[in-house]
Amino acid sequence: SREWHLTGRPVGWPKPEDFQLAEVEIAQPGPGQVLVKNLYVSVDPYMRGRMSAAKSYVAPYELDKAMQGGAVGVVVASNDEGVAVGDHVLHFNGWREYATFDAKQAVKVDPEAAPLSAYLGVLGMTGLTAYAGLLRTLSFKEGDTVFVSGAAGAVGSQVGQIAKLLGAGRVVGSAGSAEKVKLLIEEYGFDAAFNYKDGSVFEQLKQAAPDGIDVYFDNVGGDHLEAAIGQLNRDGRIAICGAISVYNNTEAAPGPRNLSRLIQTRGRIEGFLVGDHYDLQPQFVQQVGAWIRSGELKYRETVVEGIENNLEAFLGVLRGDNIGKMVVKLGE
Ligand code: NDP
Numbered sequence: 001s002r003e004w005h006l007t008g009r010p011v012g013w014p015k016p017e018d019f020q021l022a023e024v025e026i027a028q029p030g031p032g033q034v035l036v037k038n039l040y041v042s043v044d045p046y047m048r049g050r051m052s053a054a055k056s057y058v059a060p061y062e063l064d065k066a067m068q069g070g071a072v073g074v075v076v077a078s079n080d081e082g083v084a085v086g087d088h089v090l091h092f093n094g095w096r097e098y099a100t101f102d103a104k105q106a107v108k109v110d111p112e113a114a115p116l117s118a119y120l121g122v123l124g125m126t127g128l129t130a131y132a133g134l135l136r137t138l139s140f141k142e143g144d145t146v147f148v149s150g151a152a153g154a155v156g157s158q159v160g161q162i163a164k165l166l167g168a169g170r171v172v173g174s175a176g177s178a179e180k181v182k183l184l185i186e187e188y189g190f191d192a193a194f195n196y197k198d199g200s201v202f203e204q205l206k207q208a209a210p211d212g213i214d215v216y217f218d219n220v221g222g223d224h225l226e227a228a229i230g231q232l233n234r235d236g237r238i239a240i241c242g243a244i245s246v247y248n249n250t251e252a253a254p255g256p257r258n259l260s261r262l263i264q265t266r267g268r269i270e271g272f273l274v275g276d277h278y279d280l281q282p283q284f285v286q287q288v289g290a291w292i293r294s295g296e297l298k299y300r301e302t303v304v305e306g307i308e309n310n311l312e313a314f315l316g317v318l319r320g321d322n323i324g325k326m327v328v329k330l331g332e
Contacts, residue, residue, distance in 0.1 A: 003066040003096030027100040035077040041094040041328040042070035042120040043314040048247045069094035121325030122299040130158035132277035137239040138215045142167035150219030152180035154325035172208045176320045202227040220245045226256040240271040300324030
């Protein structure tokens with residue numbers, strides 16, 4: 001079985017030399033354990049943080065050990081009464097073909113209810129991030145003008161559509177290509193969208209939201225955040241979900257120069273972590289699941305095949321190769 005190891009701590013953009021696809025023996029499950037064959041493996045921006053040794057909300061990857069991440073697989077051996085061979089489970093032992101772990105860490109998923117990859121994306125971690133960030137952190141309300149960056153990605157594409165479905169006054173998105181901008185308008189129903197690579201984010205946002213914005217869902221940080229503060233309306237809210245534009249920086253990025261606008265706007269900026277909001281999961285799955293079934297909420301996935309392409313898929317997320325959730329497919 002093959003699994004990815006981190007062999008060095010990347011500085012700046014991760015390089016292939018800092019990773020190794022290792023060949024290992026499959027560990028047979030001990031008491032209370034299961035052996036799972038992974039079918040879909042997740043790659044996510046936060047993994048960049050785990051490659052560094054810096055202290056954060058989740059421990060750094062250990063060097064020369066299997067890397068971790070979300071995955072969905074099928075149970076091929078079980079020493080636990082609650083989990084049967086053939087069950088499909090969501091778990092946290094990605095970046096590898098086979099995983100042996102405590103059955104307690106497995107969450108059963110239903111392959112009939114949704115495609116397996118959806119449990120990593122639209123009905124999984126990234127979907128809940130969008131839902132919790134919008135409803136809780138941003139206290140979204142009907143009529144709000146919403147701005148979201150990374151809008152063609154896994155989280156961002158759901159933020160915009162959920163806001164629209166819940167009665168947003170106007171939804172504006174930014175993304176990194178003309179193709180993505182077209183998708184936002186034509187398929188996801190955004191009212192306006194722009195390519196942040198085309199010019200000043202501040203000017204483009206001003207044009208897209210001439211009456212200002214009430215909430216900003218920040219996936220990227222940097223000049224997007226400054227532009228959003230600049231366009232914030234009275235009592236505006238900003239949720240810091242991610243800052244992908246600075247994840248590979250080797251020096252601290254400059255902060256927004258216009259924070260004092262929060263005084264006149266009585267604005268609020270607040271960071272959040274999806275892990276604190278799993279109590280919303282049942283409500284989220286019910287509401288978003290229904291919108292997916294009715295076709296009101298659309299989603300795309302970018303699927304890369306083969307464990308040997310797991311690293312490239314991850315780097316692709318940092319580069320913006322993906323539309324919607326990026327997943328690695330290892331089997332049916
Ligand atoms: P995405 O599917 O959005 O993929 C990342 C996207 O970021 C790329 O597709 C790319 O799209 C964009 N990007 C890359 N570099 C830049 C840049 N310099 N400036 C602007 N955009 C850039 O990933 P996710 O939906 O999984 O995650 C989105 C954000 O949410 C990330 O910042 C992530 O860390 C964060 N997150 C936070 C969570 C939390 O609990 N707080 C949980 C989950 C995710 P493009 O072509 O548009 O550049």
